Amino acid sequence: MAHDATADVPPRFADAVLDAAAAWLTELMSGQATEQDIQQWRQWRAADPEHERAWQHLERVTGRIALLDRRAAVASLSPQPRPTARRQALKAIAALGISGAGGFALVRSPHGRQALADVRTAKSEQRTLALGPGMTAVLNTHSALNLSLQDARRHVELLSGEVMIDTQHAAADASVLLRTPFARVDFMHALVQARRFDDYTWVAVHAGAAAVSLQSGAATTALAAGEAIRLGARAAKPIEQLAPTAGAWRDGQLIVDDMPLAIFLAELSRYRPGVIRCDPRVGQRLVSGVFPLQDTDAVLKALSSALSVRVRQRTAWWVVVGPA
Known part of the structure; x- marks a missing residue:
């Protein structure tokens, strides 16, 4: 039977999809995933066919990623995270060759480097x-x-x-x-x-x-x-x-004065899982105030009334801010 050479060609994925898939892979293998994390992972996979295709590619390549759902579900049985085990897992994945035309070099990606770090934080964590x-x-x-x-x-x-x-x-x-x-x-x-x-x-x-x-x-x-x-x-x-408010995040605050909305939302998205998109038609509207980083939903709601913008939340992971 003739060998199909196209079967060996890694599929191509958008950079954002690769980055998100790497993030989920390292999170679920960290031993720190919660039930909420697992639910959000499932939502991410269901949100776009490309997300599911990228994840299935990982499953095919490794032959064992399908077990992650079960492993993450029992993560609470381990009282302490084990960075050494996480590093070994990531190195093992790298050895399996998850790289190629699609750019799936997870260990060399930002999320891969984070997973191998001595100390790391998740989004919204300090x-x-x-x-x-x-x-x-x-x-x-x-x-x-x-x-x-x-x-x-x-x-x-x-x-x-x-x-x-x-x-x-x-x-x-x-x-x-x-x-x-x-x-x-x-x-x-x-x-x-x-x-x-x-x-x-x-x-x-x-x-x-x-x-x-x-x-x-x-x-x-x-x-x-x-x-x-x-x-x-x-x-x-x-x-x-140096702006005197540059370190306000240590106190759980984002303090801005006449910051364009597009830049403000990019900053806010650092403290919230998923993606916040800003419609260019409202991106130059100016934001001023003191905003709590622990409740980004409340911040988005405040923007809706203060700037006359519409905040659409398609999923827990996808928010679009545009004209009212």
């Missing part, structure tokens, strides 16, 4: 870590870190998302080296915030001072309290003044 005596790190929503805490100099790698590190009350010889693909941030006795974007890292100093440089080894820039900077692959932007 986590406070002790880096040592008098040293803390607050990890914002959907973020991931690798840590090395063996000596007085703490090494922190920001893989994705955002972190606030406070060493103001640390020992005299304690310091932190914070790294991203674009930046190196060295500081002692300071309050430093960093956020990773696709093509640059934003760094801000709320208290104390920090020495910032490109990862490529360019000259060091001194940042004082109240200053921020953006560092890309080859160059850094001029120093900018």
Whole structure:
């Protein structure tokens, strides 16, 4: 019988579908999935034929992903997550060859890197870590870190998302080296915030001072309290003044002043599972106020009346904001 070569060609999927499938795969294999997570996973699969096709592709390739529903359902039997087991599972999947023309390189994707991180948070979750005596790190929503805490100099790698590190009350010889693909941030006795974007890292100093440089080894820039900077692959932007509300997320708030609605919704979506789409016809309307990150449904409802926009929620995971 002749071999059908087309059967070996990996199907193509949209990047957003790949990203979502990778997110669900790593979440369900993490041992931390709740019954609500499982229900939302099923809703995601049913929301679009492309979603189901991508998931079935994973099942065919691995031959064991179909068991995830059962595994996730009994996740509550495990009192503690096991990062080592999760890493081994992701490496095993990589070894099975889930990659190719469709771009299913899960371990190399943002979600794959998050799954292999030492510490990570899900969407809408924040986590406070002790880096040592008098040293803390607050990890914002959907973020991931690798840590090395063996000596007085703490090494922190920001893989994705955002972190606030406070060493103001640390020992005299304690310091932190914070790294991203674009930046190196060295500081002692300071309050430093960093956020990773696709093509640059934003760094801000709320208290104390920090020495910032490109990862490529360019000259060091001194940042004082109240200053921020953006560092890309080859160059850094001029120093900018830090908005006093930039760290409001630590208190569960999103504080904005005349922010275009499209940008505001992109920020809000960081704290809410699924997707928020903004119709370009209303994207430039300006938003001001203090908004609670713990209740994004209430925020969307407030926008509906304040800006005369219509909020349509097609599923729990798909929201569209457009003209009223």
